[in-house]
Amino acid sequence: MFCKVCRQFPEHSDKESSLVKGVTKNFKKEALKFHAKIVKHMLCVDRKKALDMADQTPLSKSFKKAEELNFPMYEALFNTAYYIAKENESFLKYPELLNLLEKNYVSVSENYRNDKAYKEFVFVVLKF
Ligand SMILES: [Zn+2]
Numbered sequence: 001m002f003c004k005v006c007r008q009f010p011e012h013s014d015k016e017s018s019l020v021k022g023v024t025k026n027f028k029k030e031a032l033k034f035h036a037k038i039v040k041h042m043l044c045v046d047r048k049k050a051l052d053m054a055d056q057t058p059l060s061k062s063f064k065k066a067e068e069l070n071f072p073m074y075e076a077l078f079n080t081a082y083y084i085a086k087e088n089e090s091f092l093k094y095p096e097l098l099n100l101l102e103k104n105y106v107s108v109s110e111n112y113r114n115d116k117a118y119k120e121f122v123f124v125v126l127k128f
Pocket residue numbers: 003004005006007019035041044
């Protein structure tokens with residue numbers, strides 16, 4: 001057993017706490033009560049609450065929705081850039097391949113139909 005919140009924020013938690021390290025045997029209910037009152041645990045709980053609240057704002061929800069909607073496009077653009085780089089193909093194939101994506105119902109924003117965008121996608125792909 002371990003404290004999920006403390007493990008989520010290792011920069012704030014007490015790394016020496018048995019509930020951060022994990023308890024496998026001889027677990028006592030009092031240990032939970034004690035842990036709940038430790039300042040570092042409470043700091044982690046506050047941090048989690050702040051993050052959860054940040055996710056609830058209308059702007060945050062809109063960004064999340066936009067990310068979800070655009071995910072297939074970004075995935076396709078990264079895969080396309082990776083393919084061209086891996087196969088040592090000419091960059092001139094990039095616009096053709098984007099047209100192919102459109103034919104396969106992946107909508108590609110005009111913002112990514114240029115050599116600068118291609119270079120950025122390749123640069124990111126090659127980092128991984
Ligand atoms: Zn904790």
